[in-house]
Amino acid sequence: MARAQAERRLYFEDVQVNVPLETPGITLTEAHVALFASLTTSRPGEPATVPDLLPLCVSSGLGWRVPQPPLVVLAFMGFEWRFFKPTRVGDTIRSVSKTVAKRSMKDGGVVIEERQILNQRDEVVQSGRLTLLVAKRPQT
């Protein structure tokens, strides 16, 4: 019997350095802000202001909406991030990212990703570098 193919995944060996990847956009709404505030019990800011950390959180999901299969991330190890401009309700953000370095380890490999979050005016609102531990392709 035919079976749907298991989800394709990208492994450490498949990661290409310096190839930019742009995601589709997402419009940030009052619903996003309310959900995030209730989840984090953050102090409410001005109503139309998107909390600083929300665009970063949403950008991790945008990375799943690109034509290539998802990377098999074993752990998110850390990141350095800068905030340049506020994001407001109604803004549409997207991210542009690329791998700037990869380093093979005994179990898996470390991938350094540079990511920018842009708004509908192509302004960079946040950017930084993320360090990910990625699985190697299983030996068959």
Added chain:
Amino acid sequence: MSGEPVVYFEDVQLGEEYVSPGRTVTEADIVIFAGLSGDFNVLHTDAEHMKASLFGERIAHGLLGLSIQQGLLDRVIPGQTVGPLAAVKWKFKGPIKIGDTIHVEARVTAKKDGEQPGRGVVTVERRVVNQRGEVVQEGETDHVVGRRTV
């Protein structure tokens, strides 16, 4: 605006320490965060897959832990001490599992001039600690804070 007292750059004391209340991270937190962020990685969403993993079970998104600690610390830092975020340097050191209770220990480690004359930058070192006293996340955040005297 909220009725909280305004705290200026001059009011923030170097070495000032804060300890947040605790919060138990639940399965519901993880499900809501997956939906909100769109990050459905198996690490956070597939209980069966994770049984065979290094962690043995689903773990919270690192950025969920970061977001929760931000909310926890907001509850104990007075007024606008930590204004908008300017920068974050962060390390995820261990997993936050369903049912873990985390709190934040923070300290003001630096005060410096901002890029604009009426502002200063405050650096806060933060550690996210679980119920066993293990540091699961740590890092520092830079905040832009207004000056009393311009």
